[in-house]
Amino acid sequence: MKRISFRNSYEIIRERINSKGYVYCYGSKFIGKSSFFKSYFPELNYVSLKYNKWKQLLELDPERFFRKFRVDTLFDEIQEFPGFEQLFMQYGTETPQNIMIVSDLPPETEHPGIVRMLPLSARELKNEHLFSFLLEESIWEGGFPRGANSSYLYYLKQSLQTPSVRVHEKDRIRSFFIKSLQQIDQCLNLKKLADSCEISQPTAARWLDLLVQLGLLILLPAWDRDFGKRQSKSPKLYCCDTGLAAHFLGIRKLEKLAGHPAFSALCNNYYLLEIMKQNLLLEPTKELFYWKESNGHEIPLLIRNPTSVDIFVFTSRETPFREQHAELDYFDQLSDGLVLSRNVICGAFKNKIYRDVKWISWHRIT
Numbered sequence: 001m002k003r004i005s006f007r008n009s010y011e012i013i014r015e016r017i018n019s020k021g022y023v024y025c026y027g028s029k030f031i032g033k034s035s036f037f038k039s040y041f042p043e044l045n046y047v048s049l050k051y052n053k054w055k056q057l058l059e060l061d062p063e064r065f066f067r068k069f070r071v072d073t074l075f076d077e078i079q080e081f082p083g084f085e086q087l088f089m090q091y092g093t094e095t096p097q098n099i100m101i102v103s104d105l106p107p108e109t110e111h112p113g114i115v116r117m118l119p120l121s122a123r124e125l126k127n128e129h130l131f132s133f134l135l136e137e138s139i140w141e142g143g144f145p146r147g148a149n150s151s152y153l154y155y156l157k158q159s160l161q162t163p164s165v166r167v168h169e170k171d172r173i174r175s176f177f178i179k180s181l182q183q184i185d186q187c188l189n190l191k192k193l194a195d196s197c198e199i200s201q202p203t204a205a206r207w208l209d210l211l212v213q214l215g216l217l218i219l220l221p222a223w224d225r226d227f228g229k230r231q232s233k234s235p236k237l238y239c240c241d242t243g244l245a246a247h248f249l250g251i252r253k254l255e256k257l258a259g260h261p262a263f264s265a266l267c268n269n270y271y272l273l274e275i276m277k278q279n280l281l282l283e284p285t286k287e288l289f290y291w292k293e294s295n296g297h298e299i300p301l302l303i304r305n306p307t308s309v310d311i312f313v314f315t316s317r318e319t320p321f322r323e324q325h326a327e328l329d330y331f332d333q334l335s336d337g338l339v340l341s342r343n344v345i346c347g348a349f350k351n352k353i354y355r356d357v358k359w360i361s362w363h364r365i366t
Helices: 009-020 033-040 052-060 062-068 084-092 122-127 135-141 152-159 167-183 190-197 201-213 242-248 263-280 322-335
Strands: 022-026 045-048 071-076 097-103 114-116 217-220 236-239 287-292 298-304 309-314 339-346 352-354 357-361
Touching: 009 022, 009 033, 009 097, 009 114, 022 033, 033 071, 033 097, 052 062, 062 084, 084 097, 122 263, 135 242, 135 263, 152 167, 152 242, 167 190, 167 201, 167 236, 167 242, 190 201, 201 217, 217 263, 217 287, 236 242, 236 263, 242 263, 263 287, 263 298, 263 309, 298 322, 309 322, 322 339, 322 357
Parallel strands: 022 097, 022 114, 045 071, 071 097, 309 339, 339 357
Antiparallel strands: 217 236, 287 298, 298 309, 352 357
C-alpha cells in the first residue's frame, strides 16, 4: 500500500509517545497500521512477532529481549504472541523511549498510550483524492485503503487467522459474522442470531465478543440513564466498514445500493463510523450511546460530555423535515436540560442551521 500522506492518528500518536514513551495501537487487519508506522517512523527498528526468531528470543529470555529493544522500536503483530503485553509491562516499561506496539486486538489493560485506528475517514480519503462526493458510492467503497478491499472474502478469512480463533471454528465464525450483518443498526437480538446459526446463546456471545475484539463488529451501548420510560438495554450492532458490510449483504453493484432494504442501516453505519474516526481519536474518553424507547422514539447517537450530551439523528435526506426535529425535541424535553447541542447528520452537500438544529453534511462530519 502506498503511503497515505495524512492520517488523523499521526499527531495523536506523536503527542502520546512524547509523554508516555510508548504507544499501543490497535485496529482490524488491512487498515494500514504497519504501513502507517513504517512510513511515518522509519527510524524505528522493526520487530514483527510473526517471525519465529523473535518469538523464540522473547520466550527464552524476555528480559534480554526487552533490554535489546528498549528504545526506538516498532513491535508489530503482537497478537501472534499471546502474553506479549504482560511481558512488556513487566520488563519493557522501566525506561521506554519511542516504543510503538501494533496489534489487531485491543490491549488487555487500560493505559494512557492506547490509540485505536479505524479504516480511512472521509477527511483522509479527500486528502488522497480518493473520496467520492456521492453518498452511495462512499458507503459502497468503504474506508479500507484501496487494494485492501479488492477481496472482502480474503480479508475476512485473514482476519480470523489469529491464535484467539479456534481452528475448527473459523468457518462457522465467518458464517456467524455474515449473518450478524442482518442486524446492522438494530438492537442486538442474540437469541435470533444464535438460532439462525444453530448454536447456543453462550457460543453466540463468545463469538460476538471475539468479532468485536478483532474490530470487525462494533457494539454501541444503550444510554445508561433511566428517564422513567421503558428503554432499550441491548447494544446496537454495526460493522467496522460499510463496504465490507455491503459486500456480505449481497450488494455487489453500486447501482443496487440505494434501492436495497439495508441502505438506511448502512447509511447510519457510515455516519457513526465517521463520527468515531473524527472525534474519538481526539477525545477517546468521550462515551457514545444510543437511546430508544419501547414506543419507537429514538436518538441514534448521544455523545456524553462531563455535564451534558450532544444528540444526533441520522437521515439520508438532504432537506430538513419535521420528524427528525420531533425526535430531538422529545428527548430534549424528557432529559430536562441535559442536551448541549442538537444535530442531524444528513445527505446534504453543505452544513446548515434550521430552527436551532445543526444539519451536518455527511462528508463534513468533524
